[in-house]
Amino acid sequence: MTEATRNLLEQHFDTAFAAPDGIAKLRELILTLAMQGRLVEQDPSDPPASELLKEIQAEKQRLVKAGKIKKPKPLPPIKPEEVPYELPKGWEWVRLPEVYFGIGNKQNQIQKKDYLERGLFPVIDQGKNFIAGYCNDNERIVKIDRPVVIFGDHTKKIKYVEFDFVIGAEGVKILCPYHAVFTKFLYFLIQSFDLTDRGYARHFKVLNEKLVPLPPFSEQQCIVARIDQLMARCDTLETLRKEREEKRFAIHAAAINQLLDAPDGSAWNFIQQHFGELYTVKENVAELRKAILQLAVTGRLVPQNPDDPPASELLKEIKAEKQRLVKAGKIKKSKPLPPIKPEEVPFELPQGWEWVRLGDVSFSNDSGWSPQCLREKRSNGQWGILKVSAVTWGKFNPDENKALPSDKDPRPECEVKAGDFLLSRANTDELVARSVIVEETPEKLMMSDKIVRFRLPKSMNSHFINIVNGTEFSRSYYITNASGTSSSMKNVSRQVMAELPIPLPSLPEQHRIVAKIDQLMALCDTLEKQINAATSKQTEMLNAVMARVGG
Template structure:
């Protein structure tokens, strides 16, 4: 591996562009892909640049010590003329600092710049106001601004002027690299958030962009984080760190070359990032387009043609976690449309099973009445022979109607009744007990949703459609208002109903019926009336068996993708570590 100049990028291009980290984009959404390799490359470029490893030293450059002398002269002149206050003595530079490239010199920000300077202007003058929200983490120190009267902002805020450098001092803004070079200020002056340290170079004998880069290095941010003071959530970078940290200063000409090189390489990173995102999006679009043809196939021959096309390109199409997610949903869509397993002529039709469920509702033991059949014109798509359309409520055990839970749970009770909230829901890995518990008095008001274990639970407020299954250990517990309980009839295969509820068809129908109040809310009545495809019981069992088999294969695919991704991320880390070690 080569760690020199632009070859740092080009020699390891495959690692930077293919080392990605998959993150969930939320229920129903695509996974978010972080371009991990490029994210690691950007700070490495800055770290190497301020150590003189990305630019060459030129014999004609004036040594930094001469620039320091000019800065010291400008400082003395401004202090003597009353334009600046005499600063306090800085902490001395350590004696064991490493050697620098020829022409460079060690200094401190407090030596070459006035720290936290003040402005003088008329109160009626327009000025720029910069709150923390308008300070970016960009490498060029870009920021936004509002227009205020100077008299409104000169007290109670941090002052700065054109060309000053501001660094966020409060957590997490400092750790995130929020910093700015204040430019294009109204009348050349401004003020803003109190959570800033400001530096105003004594003269133009130092490049402000270079100084900003030194505040963006990994070591500066990590060392500063370790020395922050204050309580959690309110930690701040000390002024002493800001003004006294050793700063390696190149000749002014080399500072300018360093800034230009960083801009060049960051532009290359931007281009790589754009290309990678476009390629990933195109890949996902292609995979989804080919998959979308499967559920809508007109007949078995059409399905076979589309399936063969996918099989021929399987390794190319399904090599990202997002594409495997799309494959999972397509498998579910095939299942709920009757295209995943073959129909058997001797299967008892679903209508016979549904008749038995309706009869159980009309024997006088249940108040739950069956809903009328779905009109042919309202059927979402054609079903295979033996299947039927039903309102979802017709599939429910009449003894346990669909219901949501506790409206006002009250304070947590350490020894109370287990209380299931939407964050507790999980199909495969629920906690032994929910994190929260409610008082028995509150629980007693909602006996209808007291759990026995084994119920399907679904989010109806906020995370609409999020699913879980109550384990036996939750028996006796209760559920939140944001959750509804679903208990399918014993004449149905519960696992099929659970898979059905995970399908895009059912999830989309729920989202379409969602109302947006303080949070998205799904009315229980709309769940009950949802049009639902129902296969014969025997086919339900075959579908569940096939889904278990195919989803296990998808799990295996995603494990392999995750392992490959972890390997590439480790390679990116290794390149960064070795590059950093070679320049220490």
């Protein structure tokens, strides 16, 4: 390694600590430099790798003669165009299967159902845990006379094993290097490969197509020692970084908890004074958003005005308006909703607020229809059916639609209008019953049967209802009352939606709350943009250092 490379690598340790994926990239860089012969100085007195290839060939012949391995098929010579970069003097390019032989067979293998929690012999499989379980059957043991490398055919997991073991399940490939190859060098070498992820398909064939840069044996040992040293520094960096982040999360969690519990503004003052330290990660901003919503619906985000009429007066207005609409034949008379029980109330409300159900403060609710649609979006004034994704992500997205075939008659009563409050009836645990307010929409877009619409009176701020629907206690209510056995697809009925408990303030306070939330959410948006900008800058610096070291 040259002095310039060493200095740049040292600089990279500082840069890597700041960048989000810096330490992972640093590990990649260390392995790249190692396999290019740039991590340690070459010793001209070392026997060249060409001598190792002769030793490997002689060992192969001995093992074949002893019946320990089958005679391998000759591998094609390496063409000049296959060579990715120039190697130091004394190194050789070889194909990976030249430097190892496989050991173990199905007699050494046990099924996952037969793993023991404790036992005499460790089980090694292709899973993420180094030891997957134990086995007591000594006839299953793979006995090794040198360390080996395990490669997961499906998972690409790589393990360095230096003890006897039992093979777990299938997909475990055991690479036993010839004596001229230092096992841990082979381990790091395979780690340095960038194997395309084929999902749960097999990767071993792709691995065996790789070329291997083979240095002299003593240099292999020096490279491994240097990698171990640098990886230990990476481990230390990761520990320090984790401790720093945990401390930051703990301080933020304490501030948020105090913010939610304290009657005064001291916690909010603390958060404002320490924005720079607390909001360097998006996770903390997400928690701040949740806290803002919680404060809003518990009546602690804006001060109450004693001159505001109580929410009970608002309920009387809504009830009277409903009766007028029923009498005029514009809506159907709805069945009374059950009164809210004490155990349904998650928190106390300020004076003048009321607990009501969503159905109490809406005129009606309906859902759309789901005919067989075309795959493409509607165009040129066609009718279209909205997909669930149009109402899932906090903002109405009319582009998420499918065109209605020309041979099907539209249903204008399902057409979405500006001001509609829309919810998704079917979705994942996290997204079911998520909602949006339709600010404006192109004509001729209809709800699907997985979208539910509640029509709210003008005496309500629909954005306040949308805010309540997105809070943690509303999410908990929907998850508790959703049907469906799989978390990937839950269903919430219109009746369940109508019975959602709503903490209701007066209309003037609804307006103040919505305005304050808009202001604070804009602040959160700014914080996230700043985090993204800082992250991009750190990544740019990281990539610049990597390019200088690796180039």
